[in-house]
Amino acid sequence: MEQIKEKHEAEKKQLQETILTMRNEANKKTKKAVNRKIIEMETEMKFRHRDEVAAFKESQEENNEDGTREGEGEDEDEEMTPEMLLAQMGLSDAQTKTNNNNKEQVLQESKKKRNRQKERLAKRKAEMEKQQAEAAEEASHQIDFRKNELDTLEVICNNQKVKQVDIIPDGHCLFNSICDQLKLRHDIPTDYKKLRSEAAEYIRQHPNDFIPFLFDEETMSIRDVNEYTDKIANTPMWGGDLEILALSKVYCCPISVMMAASKSLLINEGGVQPELKLVYYKHVFGTGEHYGSLHDL
Template sequence: MSELEESLLAKHRKELKDLQATVTGMKKQANKKNRKQVNKKCQELEDNLKSKHQQELKDLKKELGGEEDDEEENDDDEFSPEKLLQQLELEKKEEEGEIDAESVKKQKEEAAMAPGDQKKKKRNRQKERLAKRAAEQDKIREEAQSEAMNQVDYGAIEKQSLDQLCEKMKLVQYDILPDGNCLFASIGDQLKMRHGIEVEVKELRRRAADYIKKHESQFQPFLFDEETLTMGNLDEYVEKIKNTSEWGGDMEILALSKEFDVPISVLMSGRAAHHVNEDGSGSELKLVYYKHVYGLGEHYNSLRDA
């Protein structure tokens, strides 16, 4: 196997290990209500990585295609994207309990055998290489799972803290779908519950974007990037807020609190609640912010009265 192949395999091993840790953490933090979506996202991440690895292997194989002798061609058979894809599928089934470890081992060995009339020496060489790689991948996966299990469960700590705060304040966390629209959907739920105003997410996005654009000088500082010391483009930003599922945050909370002339509070774990437009008229809209509970990232829910 060439140095380029070894380097690519090392890169793939690291990416596979990192993804396994991410997926394990996401599944560990998933609750009953969002488990289906979390599993779907995990599958999407795994599929994307498989496709990426497959393409990189194909590209490298093409690059080395004219320089290999017969023995290296045997390596290519074992190194093919199709073989790696078979390995990943078998490992996934093993992880999910669909087949036992012995069956996985047997099928991996069978996958190493190219169809057609082959020499015994070639088949044995492929089996040895495949078994070695499978053992390495098993070790990587076990290490990643062990690391994930030993990590501090910040999601559980955050959830316990927020549950206690809500109980003390006689509030109930109303689950909103974590699809990128959670802030707007939470504000929409609060407007309906506390003011009898029904507004669709798309309309809330439009009104937030229009308010931000209309009061550009007030919101432009939010787009300053401290790392690059550059100012973001406000026009591009409001277009994303208006026409995509771009996540909303402090800018949109402020904009909608002004647009509807209502105060908004955001309950958070480990810090004081964030209050916006406290001089607004009418009942306060109450939201809760999560940083760790949801494996897919930051999230907002609506807080209803108990």
């Protein structure tokens, strides 16, 4: 447990250093997005630390139970009937009488052991059934996040007089959504591969504008710009705020992102070309976060 506490303290310290770096390097354009990212990072760490502590405690309890079960097995293996002892040692009648008494005592002790084991098993079963019942009760009252998100987005779309357009939910969904918007609003035909390359190149040319976005939650450090942009250009890695900002600069236009949980995010508000309109889903798709395109009614 001490090792886990030390690990968590080190991660908290490193995260605070990273947050300080991100805030120092943020500018007016990136301040809101950076603050949102910081909140996500702190929340993720809080819940991850809680889960790791719970998993450790559960593992310790299982180990203790295994040790108890092994001890019980050894007691049962050591039991020997009086008849077996007589056959091996040829005891006298007097000894036989003594052994009969011992036999009764052994049987009584054995029954006590088995009864205690049954009691433990019954108690464990009752606890499991109680936990299952509580989980089922909790699940019955859980919020249907998917339905809530869809309902909220539908209301927002009706108010803004736009409709959601389906985009294949894969690692290219953000870029394919922007492709759809560029064709619709700028009359520019393109594809996700070209957009990936353009976003990567813009980030390489303007690294200081994007460093606050390049926090790696696995290594708890800032990612290498060249390594990151290579993945954006050449793999199906999912895109996000960083790539939206880059492409809004490439095409000199604002890009808005509709969300159910908060008001729409508007990136590069000063862009002179027509606004591109996207929608962000957090709960709707089983594959995880997803982007779609919005068409005017």
